[in-house]
Amino acid sequence: MNPFNLPKIIINRFTRKTECVICFKSQPKSLFHKITTNCNHELNICKLCVNKHISIQLDNNVDVNCPFVECQQKIQYDDMKEIANEKLFERYDKMMLYQALNEIPEFRWCNNSRCKFGQIYIQEECEPCDPKITCKDCGKESCYVHDISWHQGLTCSEYEEIDEIKATQDYIDKKTKSCPSCGVRIIKSGGCDEVQCGIKSCRRTFSWKHV
Template sequence: MKIECQICFEYHPKILFTKITVNCNHGSNICKLCINKHITIKLDSQSDIKINCPFNKCNQIIQINDIRKINKKLYERYNTLLLHQTLSKIPEFRWCKNSGCNSGQIHFGGDDAPIMTCQACKQKLCYTHDIPWHEDSTCSNYELIIRQGNDKATQDLLEKETKPCPKCGIRIIKEDGCDHMACKIRTCKYEFCWL
């Protein structure tokens, strides 16, 4: 006996259908293939991994045990994502910044002892800035360097993209049109050539 799936509208053997979640009131009208695709898409596209039943207007959440019954590999992936999400909510927890390491740990020293050493790969990390440790620089010095870098980048952009009004000194951006400029400051209104 074949049943029509309410998502893909294809007929499949009854064995390919299962109740999605114990909380749903509707029957088994969606094939496992569509349920697997639905869960996979949700896991790929969400930071919050609550997955609703795909049945039309059913807002029930698919529980972890439901996912385990539907697909073991998706269950393992869901479980891992749930663990990562839970750990990331702990304020003292930091993930290792080494791209080859998937480890993380809780650091109770906080900002008073900002150097962390990953227990798995031994890379040094900065707890305060959540980056690899900034060698030869304290956290205060690192913040100063970053602030100066941002200030310099802003200044470079202003120098490149704007010119000061010859009368009042306010920086002006030339968006388009001719090179004839007029200062937009109400008390100035000075006119000059951009070139």
């Protein structure tokens, strides 16, 4: 209420409020903080909007910049601890931890989707012919080299051969079709829908779309 019809700026001075440049709401001055230690702009973005900005940015990247358009200073770890609410900081802290772990070449997450455990393995300790690693939390066995569930009964070389064959078969299944007459696989590189089998004894013409 404004019973004396005083200008808004005077009312805000009396009630110690500031208008946020993002939400345009008059908020208590206690909600306006320096966002990063390197920011030198006016404190005119409320903490609620800063937290909303951080939450949106964390959906894409752990690196978050100041929301002030002309600033764009990176919000550092200590800055985040001061400006973010408890739940948001816990989310950021966990993302920072995961990022740090993923940058360690010897680190592997457990391949059990229900297990959140991870371990660091020194490559020299893994036998070249059998690089099987076991999660110390749930016991799940994984392959250190391929970072997948352990390929039981196969060496890494054998697994790679089978994987290569499977990739080739997948390509054949997706890119080629069988001739309706002789069954030979045909690949179509362009042109109209009508194709002709390349086998001399066949030469069947058919619609690529309807095979």
